Amino acid sequence: MKTYLEKARELPVRGEYDVIVAGGGTAGFAAAIASARRGAKTLVIERMNCLGGQMTAGIMGIFCAINDQEKVVIRGLAEEFFDELHELGGVNDGLLGYDRVKSEAQFIDYDAEAAKSLCNEYVLRERAKGNTLDILYETWLADAIVEDGVVKGVVVENKTGRSAYYAKCIVDCTADADIIAWSGAEYEQLPVTELHPVTLITKLAGIDKQRVLDYYYNEHPDWVHNSPTKGWKEGIFHKFGIHNELQGVELPPELDYLRSWFMLIYESPRDGEMYLNMTGEFHVDGTKTEEISESITISRKRIDECVSVLKKIIPGYENAYILATSSIMGIRETRQVKGLYKLTEDDLFAFRKFDDAVATMSAPIGHHTADGESAIFRNPDGGNSFDIPLRSLVPCKMDGVIVAGRCISASHDAMGATRIMPGSFAIGQGAGVAAALAVELNVQPRDIPSDKLRAALLEQNVNFEA
Numbered sequence: 001m002k003t004y005l006e007k008a009r010e011l012p013v014r015g016e017y018d019v020i021v022a023g024g025g026t027a028g029f030a031a032a033i034a035s036a037r038r039g040a041k042t043l044v045i046e047r048m049n050c051l052g053g054q055m056t057a058g059i060m061g062i063f064c065a066i067n068d069q070e071k072v073v074i075r076g077l078a079e080e081f082f083d084e085l086h087e088l089g090g091v092n093d094g095l096l097g098y099d100r101v102k103s104e105a106q107f108i109d110y111d112a113e114a115a116k117s118l119c120n121e122y123v124l125r126e127r128a129k130g131n132t133l134d135i136l137y138e139t140w141l142a143d144a145i146v147e148d149g150v151v152k153g154v155v156v157e158n159k160t161g162r163s164a165y166y167a168k169c170i171v172d173c174t175a176d177a178d179i180i181a182w183s184g185a186e187y188e189q190l191p192v193t194e195l196h197p198v199t200l201i202t203k204l205a206g207i208d209k210q211r212v213l214d215y216y217y218n219e220h221p222d223w224v225h226n227s228p229t230k231g232w233k234e235g236i237f238h239k240f241g242i243h244n245e246l247q248g249v250e251l252p253p254e255l256d257y258l259r260s261w262f263m264l265i266y267e268s269p270r271d272g273e274m275y276l277n278m279t280g281e282f283h284v285d286g287t288k289t290e291e292i293s294e295s296i297t298i299s300r301k302r303i304d305e306c307v308s309v310l311k312k313i314i315p316g317y318e319n320a321y322i323l324a325t326s327s328i329m330g331i332r333e334t335r336q337v338k339g340l341y342k343l344t345e346d347d348l349f350a351f352r353k354f355d356d357a358v359a360t361m362s363a364p365i366g367h368h369t370a371d372g373e374s375a376i377f378r379n380p381d382g383g384n385s386f387d388i389p390l391r392s393l394v395p396c397k398m399d400g401v402i403v404a405g406r407c408i409s410a411s412h413d414a415m416g417a418t419r420i421m422p423g424s425f426a427i428g429q430g431a432g433v434a435a436a437l438a439v440e441l442n443v444q445p446r447d448i449p450s451d452k453l454r455a456a457l458l459e460q461n462v463n464f465e466a
């Protein structure tokens, strides 16, 4: 490849912090609040104009379970946040009621815009308490500053130009482990042919929801019975695929793929709105902008095609239109840090507990097939949970940095459970506390004593089942 030798230049160091949270997404939001609450001088660096990542800018609208199908297991910030979102009317509790949604259903459907506002409110509250929580929005992380095997800071690009920020501990919450990769720390990434497909989440409006629900619940209850997620039966609508709906319907050959395509349609708490999560493209490397760009172009075409078909075949969708598409591509899988410990499917199904746990969670192992056609969920037995240990957040050979969210050290199968938003949120809180604690104790994250970590997490209402 042709190359260009960029001129060396001195960068202004615009800030020095205890903790920098790189990427203010699902995990990054929780990490930042947890770090600031612990009293660490904290900066979040985020390329979008809001906190929450896939949870907000990604308009995901479906937060998987904070429970083990019997009781709440993820407490702390995640529970606090969703209780408040519910009070604000931002949660769809259907006929189940919020308490049962929270403690039994395998998802909480919510309004992403309300979640965006609530993230902002959480930041303002920390500041009102006197805690330092600075944010750089519309800022791209561009490099890691490494000295003697320790990440000391980051280089960023934004409207102001290129500059550097230093911190005593950095939490890589970019989902793609960008800081890890740029620092030279080790990571793993599967070939594109094995990665989860990508999706541009879409919010539809103009829907007569009652007619849609009547059509399914009264006319075709057997079509919705195939939902692998618990909760829909009691009155929250989740519909996987439109295979049955398309039986006997003629489609032009180029739309025939919709018959067997992965698709999940679920209810927003807002009138007339539903979310559409359908495979946008497959075999995409989410660390390559050319590939992401092409997948966005293809996804938009597929969304248009799907909506045009929904409008024709399902009563209640006649006047549906696209209200919004996600502001960031929905990448399910890229890099996983090579950590001190790699979580596996065995750990999850054995409900393994760890002394250095930063979070406890329970979730099905969700596997979106690489061809984009289906999603397979393997459910753990209800009433059980597993831990995420700090050592799965700590890179095996780099200091000054830990990861949180989707890019933790986990196998392809295990990350199919840990990557969900409740997991990312809980791991984010754990990472924020751990980073602040490392700074307080003046140690590297790998050297944080487990008893001190647990005590600090309990102070923030984090729950452990062991």
Ligand SMILES: Cc1cc2nc3c(=O)[nH]c(=O)nc-3n(C[C@H](O)[C@H](O)[C@H](O)COP(=O)(O)OP(=O)(O)OC[C@H]3O[C@@H](n4cnc5c(N)ncnc54)[C@H](O)[C@@H]3O)c2cc1C
Pocket: 022, 023, 024, 025, 026, 027, 028, 045, 046, 047, 048, 052, 053, 054, 055, 060, 062, 063, 064, 065, 139, 140, 141, 142, 173, 174, 175, 176, 178, 198, 199, 200, 201, 277, 328, 329, 330, 331, 332, 404, 405, 406, 407, 419, 420, 421, 422, 424
């Ligand atoms: C299509 C799709 C469907 C999903 N469905 C569900 C579901 O139904 N339920 C569920 O619970 N979970 C679901 N998930 C999983 C879940 O949304 C994510 O795995 C989780 O949000 C990951 O959290 P995170 O903080 O690691 O990443 P993100 O929330 O993606 O946050 C990463 C943040 O870092 C920022 N960032 C990244 N790189 C840079 C950079 N270089 N510079 C500056 N900022 C940067 C991003 O803008 C973003 O805000 C889904 C995910 C996808 C993609």
